Amino acid sequence: MNKSTRHAVIAGNWKMNNDRAASKTLIDELKPLVANANCDVVICVPFTDLEISLNETKGTNIKVGAQNCHYEKSGAFTGEVSADMLKELGVSYVVLGHSERRQYFGETDATVNLRVKAAIEAGLNAIVCVGETLKDRENGITSELVIMQTKIALKDLTKQQMKNIIIAYEPVWAIGTGKTATADQAVEVCKIIRNTVSEMFGDDVSNALTIQYGGSMNPKNCEELLSKEDIDGGLIGGASLKASDFAEIVDAASNG
Numbered sequence: 001m002n003k004s005t006r007h008a009v010i011a012g013n014w015k016m017n018n019d020r021a022a023s024k025t026l027i028d029e030l031k032p033l034v035a036n037a038n039c040d041v042v043i044c045v046p047f048t049d050l051e052i053s054l055n056e057t058k059g060t061n062i063k064v065g066a067q068n069c070h071y072e073k074s075g076a077f078t079g080e081v082s083a084d085m086l087k088e089l090g091v092s093y094v095v096l097g098h099s100e101r102r103q104y105f106g107e108t109d110a111t112v113n114l115r116v117k118a119a120i121e122a123g124l125n126a127i128v129c130v131g132e133t134l135k136d137r138e139n140g141i142t143s144e145l146v147i148m149q150t151k152i153a154l155k156d157l158t159k160q161q162m163k164n165i166i167i168a169y170e171p172v173w174a175i176g177t178g179k180t181a182t183a184d185q186a187v188e189v190c191k192i193i194r195n196t197v198s199e200m201f202g203d204d205v206s207n208a209l210t211i212q213y214g215g216s217m218n219p220k221n222c223e224e225l226l227s228k229e230d231i232d233g234g235l236i237g238g239a240s241l242k243a244s245d246f247a248e249i250v251d252a253a254s255n256g
């Protein structure tokens with residue numbers, strides 16, 4: 001199995017942007033631009049925009065995701081939202097282990113694993129983020145770190161459950177900085193991730209796994225990144241907030 005048989009997925013991570021009115025405007029602009037996409041199109045929006053996003057995308061090819069979920073089903077976890085709650089609302093994707101959650105909210109590899117398992121058990125597709133900081137890269141531990149993050153995040157999952165997993169390789173130093181990893185740097189790490197998944201679950205699972213690149217992906221650099229054999233999509237921050245930019249990336253993935 002190769003790239004052409006894998007699912008290309010372009011997901012926008014809006015982060016903490018867009019109120020309800022802005023969400024509606026952006027989705028209205030986006031709908032016609034991506035209607036003929038030959039890849040999956042996902043927008044991962046703030047919790048407060050989930051409902052309007054689900055309503056606005058009804059009957060379209062745009063799927064809606066959240067940006068986190070808790071690992072318990074319910075209970076005394078003030079401020080948290082469970083995977084079941086997202087599923088009940090109609091959400092189909094959730095981003096987990098984003099570096100901003102690791103950096104600002106104490107997310108660890110172990111809690112990422114718990115969240116991944118909860119999301120999959122609830123019937124969500126999980127976009128699991130891994131990636132090194134600049135310091136890690138300078139210390140020459142990128143591959144060790146990404147292997148560790150991948151192994152812990154996917155611990156205890158079954159082959160069947162892996163069908164609902166996407167891994168996003170997001171080098172932290174490339175997020176929101178305008179500094180993109182070169183296509184060669186990106187694909188080198190994406191290959192390491194695929195090999196790790198192969199060791200854990202076998203070639204059939206690793207060959208079918210969608211691996212995204214994320215970190216300053218934009219209309220200018222997306223074509224080269226998405227043309228690489230081991231990059232099956234993108235997790236897009238800044239450029240997902242502008243319909244025309246996001247649509248250009250969707251087009252590149254559709255043709256890639």
Ligand code: 13P
Binds near residue numbers: 175
């Ligand atoms: P930018 O595209 O803004 O660099 O963000 C990437 C990202 O963090 C997506 O999750």
